[in-house]
Amino acid sequence: xxxxxxxxxxxxxxxxxxxxxxxxxxxxxxxxxxxxxxxxxxxxxxxxxxxxxxxxxxxxxxxxxxxxxxxxxxxxxxxxxxxxxxxxxxxxxxxxxxxxxxxxxxxxxxxxxxxxxxxxxxxxxxxxxxxxxxxxxxxxxxxxxxxxxxxxxxxxxxxxxxxxxxxxxxxxxxxxxxxxxxxxxxxxxxxxxxxxxxxxxxxxxxxxxxxxxxxxxxxxxxx
Numbered sequence: 001x002x003x004x005x006x007x008x009x010x011x012x013x014x015x016x017x018x019x020x021x022x023x024x025x026x027x028x029x030x031x032x033x034x035x036x037x038x039x040x041x042x043x044x045x046x047x048x049x050x051x052x053x054x055x056x057x058x059x060x061x062x063x064x065x066x067x068x069x070x071x072x073x074x075x076x077x078x079x080x081x082x083x084x085x086x087x088x089x090x091x092x093x094x095x096x097x098x099x100x101x102x103x104x105x106x107x108x109x110x111x112x113x114x115x116x117x118x119x120x121x122x123x124x125x126x127x128x129x130x131x132x133x134x135x136x137x138x139x140x141x142x143x144x145x146x147x148x149x150x151x152x153x154x155x156x157x158x159x160x161x162x163x164x165x166x167x168x169x170x171x172x173x174x175x176x177x178x179x180x181x182x183x184x185x186x187x188x189x190x191x192x193x194x195x196x197x198x199x200x201x202x203x204x205x206x207x208x209x210x211x212x213x214x215x216x217x218x219x220x221x222x223x
Contacts, residue, residue, distance in 0.1 A: 002017075002019050002021060002031075004025060004026060012033055014035060015033040015034060015035055016033070016034045016035070016036070016037045016038070017031065017032070017033055018031065018032045018034075018038070018041050018057060018059065019031045019032075019054075019057070020043045020044060020051075020054045020055070020056060020057040020068075021054045022052065022053045022054035023052045023053070023054075024052075024053070027053065027054075028053045028054050028055065028070055029053075029054030029070070030054060030055070030056065030057045030068050030069065030070045030112065031057070031068075032057055032059060032066070032068050034059070034061070036061060038059035038060055038061055038066075039060045039061060039062065040059070040060045041057070041058070041059050041060075042057075042058040042059075043056070043057055043058075044056055044057075045090075045093055045094065045097060047093060049086070049089075050090055050093065053070075053072070054070070055069060055070050055071070055072070055090060056068070056069050056070075056094065057069075061222045062221075062222030062223060063106075063107050063221070063222055063223065064107045064108075064109070064192065064195075064217075064221045064222045065101065065106065065107065065108045065109070066108075066109050066111065067094070067098065067108060067109065067110040067111070068111060068112055069094065069110060069111070069112040069113075069114070070112055070113050071087065071090060071091065071112065071113060071114045071115045071116070072086055072087040072090050072115065073087065073115050073133060073134070074086075074087045074115070074133030074134065074136070074139060075133045079133075081133055081136070083133075084133060084136065084138065084139065087115065087133075087139065088138065088139070088142050091142045091143070091146070092142070094110075095145070095146060095149070098110070098189075099149075101189065102149065102150050102151070102189050102190070104191075105189075105190065105191040106189060106191050106192075107189065107191045107192040107195065107221055108188075108189040108191065108192055109186055109187065109188055109189075109192055109215070110151065110185075110186075110187040111185065111186040111187070111213075111215075112184065112185070113167075113183060113184050113210065114143065114183055114184065114185050115133075115134055115139075115183050116134055116135070116139045116140060116142070116143045116183060117129075117134055117135050117140075117181045117182055117183055118140060118143050118144065118147075118153065118156075118182075119140075121161075121162040122162075122165075122181065122182040122183075123135060123165070123180070123181040123182065124165065124178065124179045124180055124181070125179065134181065134183060135181075146187065147187075150189065150190050151187040151188070151189065152187065152188045152189075152190070152193050153185060153187060154185075154186045154187065154188050154193075154196050154199035154215050155182070155185065155186070155199040155200070155201060155213065157188075157193070157196070157199065158198060158199050159199070163178065164182060164201050164203075165178065165180025165181055165182050165201070165203065166180070166181070166182050166183060166184035166201050166203075166210055166211050166213055167180055167181045167182075167183050167184065167209055167210045167211075168180040168181075168209055169209070170209050175203075175209075178203070180203075182201070184201075184210060184211075184213045185213065186199060186213060186214070186215045188215075192221065194218075195217050195218040195220065195221035196215050196216070196217060196218075197215075197216040197217065197218060198215065198216045199213070199214070199215045199216075200213070200214050200215075200216075201213050201214075202214065
């Protein structure tokens, strides 16, 4: 919730701030800081199962739509994988919502913590994690379905080699040894991809068990 943030971060000077908070304080939620005010903002998916957890914020800037998502983790409270069905339902509901925009060639970026590593190259220890949420076959298949329908993993579009991760478990030494996962993405629709100049991961940025990921866009993307 915004009130849980330091006052200076709730409305940073020079930015427009928008939030999709969760009902449960501190559990989840997404936010967006933008130097230009969005033309329109839509909070949630219209389904309380997801919206009560603050999973989605959509903003439009001219012809560009930004879909800012915090995709669910499949682990339950006891790490029993009980949330995987919920996670897959979120993936599918959002995919369905964006299907028309994809078909119509609209410029859309879907970005955030997707909580899934796509291929072996996307985590340091694939063999040890095939039964764990985030790398289970059903989760990877759903992300693969997105990519197969036309969405483009912008980082992989520019960078083919491994060793690049965006999340590290909070155990001593793992981040220092780069034993991580790439679970944060910017997916581009075919209509948006021609405007993506580059994509990057920023592992030296501290402050979270995740690090930022980014894309550089042609300014004409909004026109």
